[in-house]
Amino acid sequence: MNGLCADIGMLLWPRLLPVLRRGRSRSSRGGGTRLAVLGGVGAAFWCGLFTVAWRVLRYFKGIEDIGDILAFKLLSMILIVCFALLLFSSILTCLSTLYLSRDLLLVHSTPVASHRVFLARWIDSTADSGWMVILFTLPVFLAYGIVFAAGPGYYAATLLSLIVLAASASALSALGVMAGVMLVPAGRMRSIVVILGVLLFVTLYLAIRLSRPEQLVNPEVFDTVMAYVASLQAPVSPLLPSTWAYDSIQSALAGFTAKSLFHTALGASFAVTLICVLTLAADALYFKGFSRTQTASVRLIRRDGISERLFRFLPGPARSFTVKEIKTFLRDQTQWSQLFLIAALVVIYIYNFAALPLERSPIQTAYLQNLLSFLNMALALFVLAAVTARFAYPAVSLEREAFWLVKTSPVSLRTFLRIKFFIYYLPLLVLTEVLIVATNLLLQVTPLMMALSTVTVFFVVPGIVAMGIGLGAAFPDFKAENPAQAVTSFGGLVFMIACALYIGVVVLLEAGPVYWIFMADLHGSALSPAVRLWAASSFAAAFALSILAVVLPLRFGEKRLSRMTI
Amino acid sequence: MIELTQLTKSYNGFTAVDRLTLRVGQGEIFGFIGPNGAGKTTTIKMLGGVLAPTSGSVAVGGIDLQAEPERAKRKIGFIPDRPYLYEKLTGLEFLRFTADIYGVPVSEFQPKATATLEMFGLSDWSNELIESYSHGMKQRLIMASAVLHDPEVLIVDEPMVGLDPLAIIMVKKLFRKLAADGVTIFMSTHTLTVAEDICDRIGIITRGRLIADGTAADLRREANATEADLEQVFLNLTTNGPVAES
Numbered sequence: 001m002n003g004l005c006a007d008i009g010m011l012l013w014p015r016l017l018p019v020l021r022r023g024r025s026r027s028s029r030g031g032g033t034r035l036a037v038l039g040g041v042g043a044a045f046w047c048g049l050f051t052v053a054w055r056v057l058r059y060f061k062g063i064e065d066i067g068d069i070l071a072f073k074l075l076s077m078i079l080i081v082c083f084a085l086l087l088f089s090s091i092l093t094c095l096s097t098l099y100l101s102r103d104l105l106l107v108h109s110t111p112v113a114s115h116r117v118f119l120a121r122w123i124d125s126t127a128d129s130g131w132m133v134i135l136f137t138l139p140v141f142l143a144y145g146i147v148f149a150a151g152p153g154y155y156a157a158t159l160l161s162l163i164v165l166a167a168s169a170s171a172l173s174a175l176g177v178m179a180g181v182m183l184v185p186a187g188r189m190r191s192i193v194v195i196l197g198v199l200l201f202v203t204l205y206l207a208i209r210l211s212r213p214e215q216l217v218n219p220e221v222f223d224t225v226m227a228y229v230a231s232l233q234a235p236v237s238p239l240l241p242s243t244w245a246y247d248s249i250q251s252a253l254a255g256f257t258a259k260s261l262f263h264t265a266l267g268a269s270f271a272v273t274l275i276c277v278l279t280l281a282a283d284a285l286y287f288k289g290f291s292r293t294q295t296a297s298v299r300l301i302r303r304d305g306i307s308e309r310l311f312r313f314l315p316g317p318a319r320s321f322t323v324k325e326i327k328t329f330l331r332d333q334t335q336w337s338q339l340f341l342i343a344a345l346v347v348i349y350i351y352n353f354a355a356l357p358l359e360r361s362p363i364q365t366a367y368l369q370n371l372l373s374f375l376n377m378a379l380a381l382f383v384l385a386a387v388t389a390r391f392a393y394p395a396v397s398l399e400r401e402a403f404w405l406v407k408t409s410p411v412s413l414r415t416f417l418r419i420k421f422f423i424y425y426l427p428l429l430v431l432t433e434v435l436i437v438a439t440n441l442l443l444q445v446t447p448l449m450m451a452l453s454t455v456t457v458f459f460v461v462p463g464i465v466a467m468g469i470g471l472g473a474a475f476p477d478f479k480a481e482n483p484a485q486a487v488t489s490f491g492g493l494v495f496m497i498a499c500a501l502y503i504g505v506v507v508l509l510e511a512g513p514v515y516w517i518f519m520a521d522l523h524g525s526a527l528s529p530a531v532r533l534w535a536a537s538s539f540a541a542a543f544a545l546s547i548l549a550v551v552l553p554l555r556f557g558e559k560r561l562s563r564m565t566i
Numbered sequence: 567m568i569e570l571t572q573l574t575k576s577y578n579g580f581t582a583v584d585r586l587t588l589r590v591g592q593g594e595i596f597g598f599i600g601p602n603g604a605g606k607t608t609t610i611k612m613l614g615g616v617l618a619p620t621s622g623s624v625a626v627g628g629i630d631l632q633a634e635p636e637r638a639k640r641k642i643g644f645i646p647d648r649p650y651l652y653e654k655l656t657g658l659e660f661l662r663f664t665a666d667i668y669g670v671p672v673s674e675f676q677p678k679a680t681a682t683l684e685m686f687g688l689s690d691w692s693n694e695l696i697e698s699y700s701h702g703m704k705q706r707l708i709m710a711s712a713v714l715h716d717p718e719v720l721i722v723d724e725p726m727v728g729l730d731p732l733a734i735i736m737v738k739k740l741f742r743k744l745a746a747d748g749v750t751i752f753m754s755t756h757t758l759t760v761a762e763d764i765c766d767r768i769g770i771i772t773r774g775r776l777i778a779d780g781t782a783a784d785l786r787r788e789a790n791a792t793e794a795d796l797e798q799v800f801l802n803l804t805t806n807g808p809v810a811e812s
């Protein structure tokens with residue numbers, strides 16, 4: 001047992017050291033500010049979650065008869081979602097940590113038994129997949145404790161139950177992954193899991209959205225709500241680890257310590273049993289699966305010369321980077337899932353406008369439709385910012401360690417960034433214009449609003465894409481195992497804040513003049529010279545800002561990238 | 567063809583390359599040797615335009631690399647020591663990518679690519695994704711892409727790392743042929759026999775400073791080891807040389 005613990009400790013130590021030494025290495029100096037900003041945003045999000053949860057639970061508590069039922073149902077749903085999230089994120093981290101990490105070749109060459117290597121990596125993976133879910137559900141459980149005036153036993157039981165839940169989910173995922181890798185190579189399996197996960201999410205989301213949950217607040221369907229409340233009391237499956245966690249937390253909330261301990265022990269015994277089974281299975285299967293991962297992957301689709309033919313008209317460097325970017329994107333199956341997500345996003349976005357009950361609004365319909373159209377412009381631009389964050393922001397980081405090819409090529413960094421900009425600008429412009437035009441058609445807005453929103457979007461999209469490319473170049477991570485996650489870094493945060501500010505300022509600049517122009521248009525009256533001047537200067541300022549939003553981030557990115565040592 | 571003038575690179579107070587002045591003529595193969603951390607790769611990176619010098623200059627074919635980087639890089643073929651490539655492209659697609667960047671005419675690409683892939687023994691793998699290549703195959707592909715646009719200067723960092731003996735022989739022959747055709751080759755290496763076999767001139771760098779420069783015979787004389795092999799000369803110069811003593 002001592003040997004086992006020593007081996008596991010030894011294998012975990014190099015993974016732990018970078019976390020402990022953060023900020024002390026030469027490369028991470030100056031990271032204190034980043035850490036403070038990220039910590040601040042995390043803390044604000046944590047506090048926000050707590051506030052929302054506290055207010056909702058206090059509201060529930062105030063409802064006679066069904067208040068507690070609703071609160072406990074919510075708790076049960078939170079735990080099921082937590083368990084599902086833990087399962088899914090564990091599958092991905094298990095695949096990476098156990099089969100795909102770059103340091104595995106070195107680790108497997110050490111004189112340590114493969115099941116010990118497995119256990120060390122599994123602990124690493126469990127911590128990796130679980131910490132964020134646990135950290136960001138804690139405010140909700142804290143709110144439960146405060147609203148239900150629970151004792152210290154509740155907090156201990158909750159923390160223990162969440163850790164047990166994370167361990168069970170991770171062990172189940174590891175078992176599944178180990179079996180799966182024997183059938184499909186790990187690299188391919190990750191793609192399959194991501195695609196299936198996204199498809200499942202999209203299907204569920206579409207199903208929930210298309211069932212029009214907003215009708216639950218419509219008095220005409222109140223009978224349905226009562227039937228729903230009755231169904232709340234139906235028990236969930238007693239075989240789910242999330243149910244044991246729920247039973248434990250709910251008992252602790254109600255002050256039944258012994259009952260809570262029993263359910264925690266039930267969950268813990270399941271987790272320990274799973275870990276024993278996992279260790280036995282790892283001894284037999286882990287190394288075989290890892291060996292299979294070392295074999296070369298086979299291309300799924302072989303015939304593709306379309307990109308070269310399609311972009312033959314472009315000059316050499318632009319053609320080479322465009323073709324490379326498209327091929328790399330299409331051949332990375334994990335990227336496909338993002339396309340499904342975007343398709344679902346577009347459908348839901350447009351459907352939301354089709355389902356708006358404008359006719360029941362007490363506000364004048366024409367005014368409301370055009371007000372919504374204006375707000376929709378801002379909303380569509382925020383959607384664009386999110387999509388840009390996922391695709392354009394990591395574009396430079398996605399060059400990975402092959403970035404030396406760009407640095408040694410006779411193409412300047414300015415040209416390189418401009419090529420990247422245009423590769424993403426065109427599809428993102430089309431996406432945003434489709435969103436705007438389709439929703440405006442559904443809202444039946446005036447030609448003035450249609451023109452205003454399409455033109456505004458036309459001028460704002462380049463700014464957002466340029467900020468994505470420029471800030472992505474200013475804060476690149478060429479060594480990340482998954483550069484697509486670069487957006488969760490400090491630079492990604494700067495990008496999102498910059499986008500929010502930019503969109504906010506443009507909307508504010510346009511809001512006043514647009515209101516007066518719209519009202520004059522609606523009443524058929526002429527605009528006063530003062531309003532004309534105001535409108536002209538506002539639109540000119542928005543236009544100037546859009547030009548700066550293109551030029552400045554690209555220059556900033558170029559400057560930072562040229563100073564970077566690779 | 568290559569001219570380094572007072573080339574210096576410092577990082578956080580540490581001088582990796584210290585006032586390096588050197589000239590390599592057309593068609594010459596210059597070998598750059600030195601112990602680990604001596605400044606070889608830093609020099610190579612500055613020559614390739616990957617790294618900006620702290621001071622001093624690099625001129626390639628009379629073109630200042632800092633002043634006109636794109637023009638200068640058009641003349642260079644760069645081969646790094648680690649073969650990082652776009653893993654989701656095939657070998658042939660990667661060659662097309664570099665050909666487009668360096669402006670190889672479309673009509674010339676196919677015959678050139680076929681010949682180059684054949685020369686580097688990659689014909690059978692040309693339509694496979696690079697992610698399925700071995701380390702040595704990736705290294706060969708980088709070499710193929712570096713010579714595809716007929717560079718006037720070849721900058722090579724550790725050319726033989728990861729190559730099998732057959733490929734090493736082929737690369738040595740290729741370098742000699744390229745030099746005979748007027749291509750200037752600047753290569754760093756740890757393999758002293760390679761340096762002795764193919765280099766016209768060898769420079770020894772230690773602690774960022776060039777401590778010796780000349781033919782293998784010149785270096786032997788300088789190290790007072792006329793009968794010794796290059797390994798002994800290297801040891802004499804790097805452990806007792808003027809910089810080591812200071």
